[in-house]
Each structure stands twice: as structure tokens, then as C-alpha cells.
Amino acid sequence: DAGVIQSPRHEVTEMGQEVTLRCKPISGHNSLFWYRQTMMRGLELLIYFNNNVPIDDSGMPEDRFSAKMPNASFSTLKIQPSEPRDSAVYFCASSPTGKNTEAFFGQGTRLTVV
Amino acid sequence: SQELEQSPQSLIVQEGKNLTINCTSSKTLYGLYWYKQKYGEGLIFLMMLQKGGEEKSHEKITAKLDEKKQQSSLHITASQPSHAGIYLCGAVSLSGNTPLVFGKGTRLSVIA
Numbered sequence: 001d002a003g004v005i006q007s008p009r010h011e012v013t014e015m016g017q018e019v020t021l022r023c024k025p026i027s028g029h030n031s032l033f034w035y036r037q038t039m040m041r042g043l044e045l046l047i048y049f050n051n052n053v054p055i056d057d058s059g060m061p062e063d064r065f066s067a068k069m070p071n072a073s074f075s076t077l078k079i080q081p082s083e084p085r086d087s088a089v090y091f092c093a094s095s096p097t098g099k100n101t102e103a104f105f106g107q108g109t110r111l112t113v114v
Numbered sequence: 115s116q117e118l119e120q121s122p123q124s125l126i127v128q129e130g131k132n133l134t135i136n137c138t139s140s141k142t143l144y145g146l147y148w149y150k151q152k153y154g155e156g157l158i159f160l161m162m163l164q165k166g167g168e169e170k171s172h173e174k175i176t177a178k179l180d181e182k183k184q185q186s187s188l189h190i191t192a193s194q195p196s197h198a199g200i201y202l203c204g205a206v207s208l209s210g211n212t213p214l215v216f217g218k219g220t221r222l223s224v225i226a
Contacts, residue, residue, distance in 0.1 A: 042217065045213050045214075056213075103147075105149075
């Protein structure tokens, strides 16, 4: 398996533009997580899905952020409109169902909003 | 909510030296994960500890969960340049199947 695949790897956009980050989890994994990593705040959980259903989105910073998982093999994180403070590395991770199973991380998308 | 504090925040060691990174939780740990991250890359799973007093090793890296299950330590023996990176500890809740909450990480540099 190729692991968790994220695209794009890098994104530079102007403030106010819409940004869409994409994630393909590992086949067979039932849980999918979106994290954001910054120097100041470290790795923060934004939202997670279980069997394609959003379970907890309390980490989503504002209404400008939205995430979808239309099927078991694809998820998107959208920021509209983007702001400079959204600049960060966004990680997607997936894990199989069950207690204390490790999460497998993608390579991340480095987002820069100018 | 559970919070994890890692210490030190950064560490520079000479190649061949031993080192220890600590992770302290504000609540009882029901599962403690150690990950390593290289700059610009994703997180790589190292090991998971669940039981108080449990100790696991992988190559030259050993992690332990204390008896009270509120602190874990990661020990590297005879450090090498390949050990350089950011080490993050992550924890799960009692149910064990909710997402990981992470510490802010410890940045390790190994110099020749």
C-alpha cells in the first residue's frame, strides 16, 4: 500500500482565495483525521471521521474551514476564504477501527497564505 | 481535556551520547504513542505503550510508561545522526479509539 496520500504537497495562495486539500487514506482504514501543525501550537486535531461520518469537528477553528469525506477513499479539507494565519502544515492520518491502533500519517500539505 | 507536555523542547547531543525525552500528561494515560518526524515529512510511528510499567525497545530507542501512567520517557542509546528529528508523544482517551492528542514535540539534533 502506498500509505496515506495527500495533495498538493505545497500550496501558496493569496489571502481570500479558496484552498482545497486532499487526502486518500489507506485502504481498509475506517478512521480519518485532519491535523494542523504550527510552531506555536504544535499538532492540533481539526476533525475526524469514522466510517465517512464526521464524529468530532470541535477542533475546526472557524466556519471558514470545512471537511468532507464523500467515500471511504477520499477526504477534503477546504478553507474559504483563506487568511495568512491559516499558514501551516496540514496532515491527514488514517487508522483501522479498534482500540489503541496506530495512526498512519500522510506527508502533509504545507500551506502558505500571502 | 488532556494535555501533554514534553521536555526538553529541543536537545543537541554529540553523536554517541545517550539522551532522554519526557512526556507528562495532565490525566491518566490509557495509551501513549511515540512518533518521530523529520523536517518536512509526516510522522512515523515508533511504539505504543499501554500498561503501567511497560517498556518497549526498537533498535536503540527504548520507551517506558511509568506505573502511575501519567508520564512516559523515550531513551536513545548511542545517538546517531539518523536519530535527528522531532519526537512527539500522543495519547488516547479511555476508550482508546479516539484521535491522538499530541505534545508539542522535542527537536533533537545530533552533531558529529
